[in-house]
Amino acid sequence: MQYIRRHWQGECSLAWGFWVNLVVINLVASVILHLPLTFGWIENPVFQSRWTLIYQMVWSGLVFPWQIVGLIRAAYRVWADEHQRIAPILVFGVVLIVLAGFGRTMKLEMPVYQELWSFSFQPDPMADYRITVLRDKPLIHVTGFFGFGMTRELEAVVEGLDDPTAIEGIILDSGGGRLYEGRALADVIEQYEWDTYSAAGCLSACPLAYVAGANRTLIRGSLLGFHQYINPTTQVPLPVDAADYRVDKEYYLDKGIPYSVVKRMFEAEPGQLWVPTLSELKESTLVHDFVEIDSVLPNDYRERLYQPVREAANSQLFFATGAWLNANLHRNHVHDLWKQRVLNGSNFDVAHAVKQYLDDWAMQAAGGVGDYDLARLMEALAETIDRLLVNNPQKCLQVLSPERFGKLDYRTVTTEAQWKTLSDLFSRMVVKSYGPVETLDPATYNRLAYRLSERFGDDLRYLNATEGDDFNSTERCRVFSRFLRELLAMPNGQGAAFYRTMRANNSAS
Incomplete structure (x- = not known):
């Protein structure tokens, strides 16, 4: 405390205040900030954001003002008491440059800090998921986007079962989500040696968990999809040499996926998607088997899954008519709507999709009426x-x-x-x-x-x-x-x- 007070009051020598209290402390502080992030000591992106945000708040609000005020006071003391001119003038010039740089940096990075705050302390907007334990089969069904906290919630659900070891597999139907959660879920799947399935589709971060399955099964009509990653805080694409790519490429290779396939996984841009064909899925061992939906999802459970989408679709004029005109076609439409809802999230416009079906019907109908x-x-x-x-x-x-x-x-x-x-x-x-x-x-x-x-x-x-x-x-x-x-x-x-x-x-x- 005495040392902090002496610098604050400008009592330290000008050289010490500049080289030690400004330059050296800034270097040490930079190491303290980046060391846990570089070496992976903090893996959770939420905790990484909190660490970065708290560091910046402490440094900008306490350390930096302490450095600058103490240095200015020391320079003024040397100017007034020791009648030196060159050193104080140089220090004043450096301080002006540092302050200008600090102000410009804060202005440019303020949106980033705002995003970090939202990312760190507000509910994850991507947490649009649902975890269901099937009654008639030893399976867990995860639908929706992987948001922060999903894996922790899944583990709590499993540990709350009378016999957690009775679960034999997990059905993953997701349009993607947080990479951290995809990797964390993969660890849980490997820990319990579960089989993995997908009924609607498994895209983006979801395949990280799917590939962890002891036996990987795809329900006919489902798909796997891959693309490049984006920074979760800035929403810009990650550079091709980012650590996330290196880690996940090694992971897929360790799972026996051929290098040529792993390379293609990350060629599609974030707004696009590479969807392997059935033969590519089988030959690459991404998928071990293909089955019909009835063998995995019981009919009564599917009806409960479809109910919200069916109600939204039937609220659109004429859609319910298809149920008695062509029951199989109507059922396929409902299943397709459910898949789109799962892969696109809660913002998926069921009404708009239904109107596309109605347009097809109307185009045929104009000829027959x-x-x-x-x-x-x-x-x-x-x-x-x-x-x-x-x-x-x-x-x-x-x-x-x-x-x-x-x-x-x-x-x-x-x-x-x-x-x-x-x-x-x-x-x-x-x-x-x-x-x-x-x-x-x-x-x-x-x-x-x-x-x-x-x-x-x-x-x-x-x-x-x-x-x-x-x-x-x-x-x-x-x-x-x-x-x-x-x-x-x-x-x-x-x-x-x-x-x-x-x-x-x-x-x-």
């Missing part, structure tokens, strides 16, 4: 477009090109009666999507198409536009509404038949 229903649908669409042209022209483009301008929620732009009509028509279309398609003969279709082209003239460019100003213009809506009404005016239901044939041709192409 009867003339009367199709004419009613065309009339309802024309009325909707006309109304949008008056009230909200930009939204009418969502009717024509939802893939470019976004899906239109028709309930927000129609009356209750109009919405009921549209709902009924779309339901009929979904039903008809499983039936035969009746189209016009080519000669009749071409004759009607030629007649329409004469009527529309230069306006045809709006109907045929796929990009550019014509595509983005609300004039497309006006022309398309006129097009529908021209079809409706054709005698003997030819307009509906023409529209059905046109949609069927588009679907085929």
Whole structure:
């Protein structure tokens, strides 16, 4: 304490204050900061961040002010009492440079420190996981992203079982997560000598744990995926020579994975994914066996897994209709939605994915629906477009090109009666999507198409536009509404038949 007080009051010699209390102490402090990180004494990234953050707070808030204030006071004492000029001036210059550098560094690194604070002391936003012990099989199922604390929670679950040794394997379904947790989970799997499985997919950090399995099984339809790593605090890609790559490459090689495969694991950029083929998985011994889902996940357990996704999907109009139209196809869609939800996290938009299925159904349905229903649908669409042209022209483009301008929620732009009509028509279309398609003969279709082209003239460019100003213009809506009404005016239901044939041709192409 006496030494600290003497420097603070400027009583130490100027040379000692500069060379020892500034230069040497900074070097020693830098070693103290980096030594535990370099030699792996602190492996947990959260503790690493806390160590770095606490060090910077202590150094910036206590040590650095103590160094600078003491040095300035010592230089002033030498200037005033000993009447020396050169040494104090040099010290004052160095202090100004150090202060300027310190200020610039703090300004540049403040976002990093803010991220370190969030990383160290706030809940992990990636901790989107669930741990389930299966009732009918000696297996544990882990779904979702590996967040900090997951492995510790898993160990607590296992130790809380009546017989922890009864667990024979673990099912890993994850889109990735924290590398530290992937490695820690691998240690637990090796400790208990578990087999590993995957039903939905195992990506990024997840394969680190999957490869630790004594026997590695992939359920058909699942996948393994690999890519480069990112820094968890700065969210920038790690350099190719980063220690994480060296450690994990050695790990995979020790597991018997060929070097050529290990090399490919880290070639895909963070936003991309390398997914080995079935033959590559088998030949590289990444996977030992492939099985059907029924042999691993009991049907009643799968139903519980699917329930949240099924409820979200069935809330979308017409999706539930598929359950009685084609039960197998509907079940496959639900399973696919569950897989996407697991691999993409809780932010996965089930509704958007469901609409893609409905678009496929509707494209087929336009060819199969009867003339009367199709004419009613065309009339309802024309009325909707006309109304949008008056009230909200930009939204009418969502009717024509939802893939470019976004899906239109028709309930927000129609009356209750109009919405009921549209709902009924779309339901009929979904039903008809499983039936035969009746189209016009080519000669009749071409004759009607030629007649329409004469009527529309230069306006045809709006109907045929796929990009550019014509595509983005609300004039497309006006022309398309006129097009529908021209079809409706054709005698003997030819307009509906023409529209059905046109949609069927588009679907085929």
